[in-house]
Amino acid sequence: MFKELALKRESCRAYDGRPVPHELLQEILETACLSPSACNSQPWRLIAVEGEVAEKLRPMVQAAGLNRFADKVSTFVVICETKASLKEGVSGDRQRFAQMDVGMVTMMLTLAAADQGASTCILGCFRENKIKELLNIPEDITVRLVVAMGYAEKEGVRQKVRKPHSETIGYQSW
Template structure:
């Protein structure tokens, strides 16, 4: 089975902070969400929900709740045609036991993997994005009327890049600082 060149997608993807105003078609968003749904998770717990605002007035209300006051540094995201709120849901008991024993917070880790699937599928479709971890969690949770066991973790701003915007140069640490092959 042939696959798309994943490394090329990873190399081309960057945090987009300016958006063309045209909408992202629902079928494109659904493929991105399907990629997220298929992500692996501890004990197959799938501790995530994705709330998508791609139409007014909800998209504007979500942007207003998320990016006011001290969160204005991310107000560029209010211009994105799509805002996605990634919410953590409770883990199954097997994953909670593993989390307790190992001390690793599985739910946010799993939700992060699913979010990256969403973002990379978007990149493969020509949709840019910016992963946001700094927004008004409380106001967003309130707007979405989330029960106490659900918690916003991340937001993703999505949309098409403006005409003529190229991939910016990115600085990455050299490979020898990032990975090590273990020897006997």
């Protein structure tokens, strides 16, 4: 059931250091790329980072003393936003659709990982320029997010704390 998967997915901040097998990582990435996008533009590139390159990337996501748990993360997925290719007739800031699409592919990635027994944490604080240099990302491409991936130290599902539905769901009006 999908709700069970949604409950299983959480932001993991305690990893056991085991690497995600490359074949499993590939399956997770390919599943994530099934995500919907505006005009099927798929304005993303997911860059899997493992092994020695992950070791070099680690301090780039630990800027300003953040994300200390990344010391035991075996795999990172760098999520880049590419230029949105939308159909003629779509007006306004066309690139804003790409930002939403990147959010959706990121969610699909975290759900696909959870479905395969891997844990993730979406990271929004990182040294973008250093990551671009390390991974040869073109200057005109934006690194939107980095997803830490590995295996949780502890098994089990934490209790999710959410606002009451009365504050987050409406019917027919605000």
